[in-house]
Amino acid sequence: MNVNEAGILSSDPGLRPLELAYVDSRQLATLLRDGRQSLLGEIHFGRPLRVLDQVAHPHAVVGMPQLGGSPRAEVWTSDLPVTYQRHGNLAIAHNREVLFGTITCPDGGTDQFEWFIRDSYSRVLSVLRTEGYPYPLRMWNYFPGIADMIDGLDLYQVFCRGRFQALETHYGQFEGRLPSASAVGSVDGGPAIYFIAAREPGRNRENPRQTSAYHYPTKYGPRSPSFARATFKRWGTARGCLYISGTASIVGHESMHPDDPAAQLDETLRNLRVLIDGAQREEGANFHGFDSISHLKIYIRDPAHFELISSRLAPELSPQIPQLYLTAEICRRDLLLEIEAVVQERS
Numbered sequence: 001m002n003v004n005e006a007g008i009l010s011s012d013p014g015l016r017p018l019e020l021a022y023v024d025s026r027q028l029a030t031l032l033r034d035g036r037q038s039l040l041g042e043i044h045f046g047r048p049l050r051v052l053d054q055v056a057h058p059h060a061v062v063g064m065p066q067l068g069g070s071p072r073a074e075v076w077t078s079d080l081p082v083t084y085q086r087h088g089n090l091a092i093a094h095n096r097e098v099l100f101g102t103i104t105c106p107d108g109g110t111d112q113f114e115w116f117i118r119d120s121y122s123r124v125l126s127v128l129r130t131e132g133y134p135y136p137l138r139m140w141n142y143f144p145g146i147a148d149m150i151d152g153l154d155l156y157q158v159f160c161r162g163r164f165q166a167l168e169t170h171y172g173q174f175e176g177r178l179p180s181a182s183a184v185g186s187v188d189g190g191p192a193i194y195f196i197a198a199r200e201p202g203r204n205r206e207n208p209r210q211t212s213a214y215h216y217p218t219k220y221g222p223r224s225p226s227f228a229r230a231t232f233k234r235w236g237t238a239r240g241c242l243y244i245s246g247t248a249s250i251v252g253h254e255s256m257h258p259d260d261p262a263a264q265l266d267e268t269l270r271n272l273r274v275l276i277d278g279a280q281r282e283e284g285a286n287f288h289g290f291d292s293i294s295h296l297k298i299y300i301r302d303p304a305h306f307e308l309i310s311s312r313l314a315p316e317l318s319p320q321i322p323q324l325y326l327t328a329e330i331c332r333r334d335l336l337l338e339i340e341a342v343v344q345e346r347s
């Protein structure tokens with residue numbers, strides 16, 4: 001750690017404020033034992049890889065069973081020292097550059113779900129402001145029963161309305177301030193929200209093949225989904241990272257290729273490629289297409305499609321790219337899969 005005589009962190013560009021890893025239980029134990037990196041947050045999918053009762057840092061267990069390979073957890077770490085705080089069910093960790101947080105609700109019920117979302121988002125936005133990390137870059141939203149109907153809306157549409165209201169109350173006009181996001185249905189357990197925010201803004205990216213989600217027509221719900229297609233962030237002067245939202249087989253605003261998982265995968269990959277190439281051209285990122293993907297999460301509605309999807313995706317990617325396949329409910333009934341990615345310049 002680089003600390004000068006005044007105890008102030010030097011701005012060594014070699015220090016990494018935010019690192020991501022998908023680790024199996026042995027790698028997780030090693031990481032916890034050697035203590036070289038501080039934990040920002042720890043997200044488990046399906047069965048947790050360890051007992052989390054005594055854990056002080058932000059963490060969540062998401063009810064999305066993993067497919068293929070040995071189960072892994074998503075771990076966010078930092079080379080910088082981290083401070084932890086808790087505000088009820090909102091846990092945060094920050095290191096003067098980045099803030100990582102979770103909101104969990106173990107009791108699960110979707111009663112008053114819209115209130116829960118609005119309240120969660122307003123608390124997150126106000127904590128980010130008071131702690132001095134006012135720019136949310138990336139948010140994950142996982143909740144069970146995403147297709148359940150309440151008063152003529154499905155739960156995803158209710159989620160979108162609650163999120164929209166909180167953003168509007170906090171920011172007023174919010175379009176330029178939206179983080180990238182995923183909003184995906186878990187198959188059991190309670191809702192979990194987690195997020196990354198920074199002291200300095202990232203740059204929002206859209207996809208020219210797709211209508212911006214915040215401009216979707218009202219046939220998808222009374223309030224549009226509020227997220228950017230991707231966020232580009234240069235941490236200090238160092239590595240540029242592109243955080244790509246959950247991306248599906250959507251062109252314009254319409255779902256494409258219903259009932260055809262292979263064609264949905266191909267369409268989704270076209271969308272991902274356009275986002276990566278766009279950031280390379282317009283943000284000056286040193287990306288090399290899919291070779292620059294550092295992490296990939298693939299949400300699959302029907303586990304029976306796993307073989308087909310994974311065997312079709314594998315040849316597109318270098319084999320060492322960490323991937324997490326999760327069983328999940330996608331927010332539109334006609335979508336069979338969704339993929340999110342982190343893309344990074346090589347350090």
Ligand code: 3EB
Pocket residue numbers: 141181182183213225226227245246247248250331
């Ligand atoms: C889409 O493109 C697919 O509401 O936060 C993907 C990523 C989707 C994020 C969200 C929704 C969200 O509309 C669904």
